[in-house]
Amino acid sequence: xxxxxxxxxxxxxxxxxxxxxxxxxxxxxxxxxxxxxxxxxxxxxxxxxxxxxxxxxxxxxxxxxxxxxxxxxxxxxxxxxxxxxxxxxxxxxxxxxxxxxxxxxxxxxxxxxxxxxxxxxx
Amino acid sequence: xxxxxxxxxxxxxxxxxxxxxxxxxxxxxxxxxxxxxxxxxxxxxxxxxxxxxxxxxxxxxxxxxxxxxxxxxxxxxxxxxxxxxxxxxxxxxxxxxxxxxxxxxx
Numbered sequence: 001x002x003x004x005x006x007x008x009x010x011x012x013x014x015x016x017x018x019x020x021x022x023x024x025x026x027x028x029x030x031x032x033x034x035x036x037x038x039x040x041x042x043x044x045x046x047x048x049x050x051x052x053x054x055x056x057x058x059x060x061x062x063x064x065x066x067x068x069x070x071x072x073x074x075x076x077x078x079x080x081x082x083x084x085x086x087x088x089x090x091x092x093x094x095x096x097x098x099x100x101x102x103x104x105x106x107x108x109x110x111x112x113x114x115x116x117x118x119x120x121x122x
Numbered sequence: 123x124x125x126x127x128x129x130x131x132x133x134x135x136x137x138x139x140x141x142x143x144x145x146x147x148x149x150x151x152x153x154x155x156x157x158x159x160x161x162x163x164x165x166x167x168x169x170x171x172x173x174x175x176x177x178x179x180x181x182x183x184x185x186x187x188x189x190x191x192x193x194x195x196x197x198x199x200x201x202x203x204x205x206x207x208x209x210x211x212x213x214x215x216x217x218x219x220x221x222x223x224x225x226x227x228x
Contacts, residue, residue: 037217047217047219050216061216095165105216108168108171108172109156109217110177112165
């Protein structure tokens, strides 16, 4: 059974760093992209970035470039989303999702994690 | 960036109704479009991919059509479990989602 299991909810202060995780199981982790998607009531669903564990190809949305970093540890089938310095505007639900690799781009995300709620407040 | 615009934002309907949701892309995306259903507190669930292909396990009352810039999701006969929010998503260039259509009980 394919599963993506995310780390638990986080409450942080502005300026703190944070790393959340997404562990895949039940499939060949290296051959599917992992996407990180942010959801907020005001902006809806937004793709933060994607990473291909097979060759570490990483792509960011222009809106998030430089604000976060995405990484992966293939040895434990886990992807990460990291902030060096959180802002209140980072408060959101974050989902990871897997996407099969097309010729040069990922296909539609099919399996999603359960979400990690990040709250940034003084 | 490719922008995705859904309409309507909210749709009121009754069990048994046939409903259609529209999604428009700001530029041509061939058939690289997916539809998702999301219920409160849950992750989105894939319904349709490549504009018209039904994901395994999804009831056949869901169907998708379109190509280029205009797409539709149709539910042929609404069931109580279908009241949720629906999103379109393009994957021709990175990923972009529509703003969502909330399907509520009339």
